[in-house]
Amino acid sequence: MQKRLAYSLPDEVLEHVFSFIQSDKDRNAVSAVCKSWYEIERWCRRKIFVGNCYAVSPGMVIRRFPEVRSVELKGKPHFADFNLVPDGWGGYVLPWIAEMAGAYPWLEAIRLKRMVVTDESLELIAKSFKNFKVLVLSSCEGFSTDGLAAIAASCKNLRELDLRESDVDDLSGHWLSNFPETYTSMVSLNISCLGSDEVSISALERLVSRCPNLRSLRLNRAVPLDKIANILRLAPQLIEFGTGAYSAELRSDVFSNLAGAFSNCKELKSLSGFWDVVPDYLPAIYSVCSRLTSLNLSYATIQSPDLLKLVSHCPSLQRLLVLDYIEDSGLEALASNCKDLQELRVFPSDPFGVEPNASLTEQGLVAVSLGCPKLQSVLYFCRRMSNAALVTIAKNRPNLTRFRLCIIEPRTADYLTLEPFDIGFGAIVEHCKDLRRLSLSGLLTDLVFEYIGTYAKKLEMLSVAFAGDSDLGLHYVLSGCKSLRKLEIRDCPFGDKALLANASKLETMRSLWMSSCSVSYGACKLLGQKMPKLNAEVIDERGPPGSRPESCPVEKLYIYRSVAGPRFDMPPFVWTMNEDSTLRLS
Amino acid sequence: MEGRLVLLGGGSSGVSTTESAVLSKVEVVSEACSYPAESELELGLGLSLGGGGGSTGNTKAANSSWGECGRILTAKDFPSVVSHRTNNGGSSSVAVSGTKRAAETESVSHDSGSPTGVSQVVGWPPIRAYRMNSLVNQAKAQRGDELESGIGEKDKPKDALKKKLDYNGKQTSSATVNEKAYLGFVKVNMDGIPIGRKVDLNAHSSYEGLAQALEDMFLRSANSAEKEPLTMASKLLDGSSEFVLTYEDKEGDWMLVGDVPWRMFVGSVRRLRIMRTSEANGLAPRFNESNDRQRSKPI
Numbered sequence: 002m003q004k005r006l007a008y009s010l011p012d013e014v015l016e017h018v019f020s021f022i023q024s025d026k027d028r029n030a031v032s033a034v035c036k037s038w039y040e041i042e043r044w045c046r047r048k049i050f051v052g053n054c055y056a057v058s059p060g061m062v063i064r065r066f067p068e069v070r071s072v073e074l075k076g077k078p079h080f081a082d083f084n085l086v087p088d089g090w091g092g093y094v095l096p097w098i099a100e101m102a103g104a105y106p107w108l109e110a111i112r113l114k115r116m117v118v119t120d121e122s123l124e125l126i127a128k129s130f131k132n133f134k135v136l137v138l139s140s141c142e143g144f145s146t147d148g149l150a151a152i153a154a155s156c157k158n159l160r161e162l163d164l165r166e167s168d169v170d171d172l173s174g175h176w177l178s179n180f181p182e183t184y185t186s187m188v189s190l191n192i193s194c195l196g197s198d199e200v201s202i203s204a205l206e207r208l209v210s211r212c213p214n215l216r217s218l219r220l221n222r223a224v225p226l227d228k229i230a231n232i233l234r235l236a237p238q239l240i241e242f243g244t245g246a247y248s249a250e251l252r253s254d255v256f257s258n259l260a261g262a263f264s265n266c267k268e269l270k271s272l273s274g275f276w277d278v279v280p281d282y283l284p285a286i287y288s289v290c291s292r293l294t295s296l297n298l299s300y301a302t303i304q305s306p307d308l309l310k311l312v313s314h315c316p317s318l319q320r321l322l323v324l325d326y327i328e329d330s331g332l333e334a335l336a337s338n339c340k341d342l343q344e345l346r347v348f349p350s351d352p353f354g355v356e357p358n359a360s361l362t363e364q365g366l367v368a369v370s371l372g373c374p375k376l377q378s379v380l381y382f383c384r385r386m387s388n389a390a391l392v393t394i395a396k397n398r399p400n401l402t403r404f405r406l407c408i409i410e411p412r413t414a415d416y417l418t419l420e421p422f423d424i425g426f427g428a429i430v431e432h433c434k435d436l437r438r439l440s441l442s443g444l445l446t447d448l449v450f451e452y453i454g455t456y457a458k459k460l461e462m463l464s465v466a467f468a469g470d471s472d473l474g475l476h477y478v479l480s481g482c483k484s485l486r487k488l489e490i491r492d493c494p495f496g497d498k499a500l501l502a503n504a505s506k507l508e509t510m511r512s513l514w515m516s517s518c519s520v521s522y523g524a525c526k527l528l529g530q531k532m533p534k535l536n537a538e539v540i541d542e543r544g545p546p547g548s549r550p551e552s553c554p555v556e557k558l559y560i561y562r563s564v565a566g567p568r569f570d571m572p573p574f575v576w577t578m579n580e581d582s583t584l585r586l587s
Numbered sequence: 588m589e590g591r592l593v594l595l596g597g598g599s600s601g602v603s604t605t606e607s608a609v610l611s612k613v614e615v616v617s618e619a620c621s622y623p624a625e626s627e628l629e630l631g632l633g634l635s636l637g638g639g640g641g642s643t644g645n646t647k648a649a650n651s652s653w654g655e656c657g658r659i660l661t662a663k664d665f666p667s668v669v670s671h672r673t674n675n676g677g678s679s680s681v682a683v684s685g686t687k688r689a690a691e692t693e694s695v696s697h698d699s700g701s702p703t704g705v706s707q708v709v710g711w712p713p714i715r716a717y718r719m720n721s722l723v724n725q726a727k728a729q730r731g732d733e734l735e736s737g738i739g740e741k742d743k744p745k746d747a748l749k750k751k752l753d754y755n756g757k758q759t760s761s762a763t764v765n766e767k768a769y770l771g772f773v774k775v776n777m778d779g780i781p782i783g784r785k786v787d788l789n790a791h792s793s794y795e796g797l798a799q800a801l802e803d804m805f806l807r808s809a810n811s812a813e814k815e816p817l818t819m820a821s822k823l824l825d826g827s828s829e830f831v832l833t834y835e836d837k838e839g840d841w842m843l844v845g846d847v848p849w850r851m852f853v854g855s856v857r858r859l860r861i862m863r864t865s866e867a868n869g870l871a872p873r874f875n876e877s878n879d880r881q882r883s884k885p886i
Contacts (some may be wrong), residue, residue, distance in 0.1 A: 082715045082716065083710035083714070084710050084716055084787075088783065088785055089784070140717070170718070300718075300721055348718065349713065351711065382712060407713060409712050411708070440713075464713075466713070492708075
């Protein structure tokens with residue numbers, strides 16, 4: 002009787018139940034229960050996340066999920082952020098847009114990261130999706146403001162246009178005027194990456210004034226300080242705001258106007274921008290500081306005393322991005338004032354300087370780890386570190402989930418003991434049991450990898466540079482880290498043995514990047530031929546790997562799992578190691 | 588078909604000379620590359636550098652003196668060079684050319700007394716290009732104001748300018764000192780090639796170095812193009828082309844590369860374009876402006 006009940010639930014009921022299940026993992030689990038659930042689920046899946054655009058083809062996605070409304074794609078490997086992936090590598094979105102244009106006429110949202118987006122793609126989006134609402138282009142490139150003009154002109158229901166950190170060919174600021182006068186639906190606009198000196202301020206103001214639902218506005222550097230007050234007065238309902246260049250000649254009328262405009266924004270929780278800061282203008286934001294939960298000062302080249310003062314006004318801060326000008330003293334103030342802090346990122350103001358540019362050491366991070374009980378996510382650039390400090394941090398903050406430490410000079414040792422940081426990072430992975438992301442730096446031997454393999458069972462992403470002694474290091478990680486999805490390695494003495502011994506592990510991961518290591522061409526070929534579910538790609542700008550001996554190490558190797566087989570859009574400097582293509586290799 | 592382009596070195600084999608050492612930042616060939624005999628090597632891009640004589644248009648000359656209209660060299664000009672890595676396959680921890688030292692030989696043009704700190708490895712420290720460029724642009728803007736205050740192009744009031752320098756005095760000095768050290772990647776587009784590239788200006792200390800790097804970038808793509816639809820460009824590249832190197836400066840004007848001192852160029856360039864000479868007519872007058880800077884032919 003009970004068995005038959007399961008079969009007798011109508012599809013609509015199941016579909017309704019499934020609609021409460023939003024996470025991809027859960028959805029995937031649901032679809033694996035039985036054939037009928039698979040069928041029902043695939044018809045009602047509305048959101049797709051593809052972490053590697055080459056892992057699957059657009060056609061496959063469309064065939065399985067015919068009614069998708071929201072697509073998120075990621076393209077280039079993470080190390081592309083640091084110019085390690087040559088231009089022209091790939092990550093083109095056009096093929097996806099082209100197929101979705103036909104298959105998903107009701108598509109509402111496209112979110113892309115590290116992809117090449119052309120004006121043609123943007124124009125196609127503008128033409129094809131009548132109910133288009135959300136466009137997020139994170140660290141993308143290949144398009145210009147002409148493409149944006151097309152989006153502005155056609156997408157009547159656009160709510161979100163977010164260009165965060167994309168590389169846009171900024172031909173003119175007039176694309177903003179392409180939003181028709183009847184367009185009023187903007188909720189979130191982020192143009193902070195645009196470089197143009199001629200942003201049409203009047204078009205911007207008109208746009209802001211007719212969009213009553215605007216909650217998030219991030220301007221680009223070109224918007225001068227004296228225009229900010231007016232814009233804020235047009236949108237007092239803002240929750241997030243990013244200034245342009247925060248500098249002007251100091252004038253009391255401009256200041257009080259600005260201060261007044263800020264105090265008018267009763268819901269402002271997040272501030273960013275702050276290029277070219279003139280410190281005398283900082284007090285203009287004091288009225289909102291007590292409510293601020295997120296503050297991005299990572300472009301603000303102001304000194305420690307000003308930073309300290311500012312930070313002391315922000316007791317509700319949960320997220321702070323700042324330059325190392327904050328110094329240990331500023332971080333100590335942060336630790337005593339901001340008990341809700343969850344995320345801290347400290348960037349170097351002078352990454353290549355010989356002498357430290359600011360008095361920022363491991364002490365600052367230790368102080369924050371002690372004073373901020375909710376601290377979960379850390380990105381910290383510094384010039385010296387000690388194992389003692391890392392152990393203290395680990396014991397203070399076992400709730401860390403993301404820990405990325407960059408000791409600026411490669412292979413720097415513990416400044417107190419001159420030892421490697423194996424013990425310190427070992428403590429991090431041992432104590433922080435929920436650690437999902439880790440970036441290593443400093444002098445490190447194979448031992449640290451043994452610790453990581455032993456303890457970091459929830460680790461999903463690991464970044465390694467200039468570390469380790471032998472293949473054993475890589476082997477520890479691949480064999481020990483159960484949850485590992487992304488591994489990126491540069492300049493480490495890891496070679497064929499560990500890779501080949503753990504080849505099947507690679508099928509459980511999204512991707513592996515290795516550059517300037519010791520993996521031979523022969524091993525790459527072997528992997529490509531033996532592991533059909535993996536795409537093994539060699540990036541080598543010296544010419545075909547086949548023109549060199551098989552034992553010759555490759556420049557860069559990118560291996561990712563895929564159900565779509567080798568890709569067709571590889572540039573001349575990328576070679577696939579998969580079997581059917583080996584004939585191409587000379 | 589192995590047109591392995593060898594980077595044009597000023598000197599004989601090895602990385603002893605300034606120019607030949609300066610090739611590394613562009614994600615290219617290993618340090619072990621050997622250099623062929625140089626006499627036939629010449630820089631091909633028609634830069635309007637010193638060499639004057641160059642009135643546009645003249646040219647189809649295959650002659651080898653620098654200064655007159657150059658041509659973009661093709662693979663035929665170079666013997667094929669294959670880099671042999673058999674020996675150091677496993678011997679060092681950095682077996683392949685990941686670590687590149689570009690800046691040491693640039694100390695010639697360095698302002699500061701102190702040497703650059705972190706060895707200049709590509710992509711290290713791991714700071715996103717977006718953030719680096721922002722820092723560079725802030726530094727450049729400050730320096731640019733210094734440079735231009737005489738010309739009066741910026742209408743910033745002097746007080747604010749001074750204030751900015753005062754507040755950021757510390758940064759300014761370190762920025763100037765290390766400005767060369769920031770990753771100054773600028774986009775380069777070549778007419779006829781759909782995909783642009785990026786070149787790191789701070790890896791070069793002279794126009795020669797930059798020209799070399801660009802030739803490698805775009806020629807290399809053309810020659811290994813089994814798949815890239817570069818036929819248009821290839822036709823033009825085969826000996827008969829005239830391309831000129833131009834750049835867009837901070838004010839948005841397009842200028843021919845080579846007119847101003849290198850450092851000033853680096854401080855004001857926003858992006859580069861390798862343009863067909865026929866399209867550069869609007870810029871032609873600069874060809875005729877006499878330039879005192881004679882660029883010596885690399886030996």
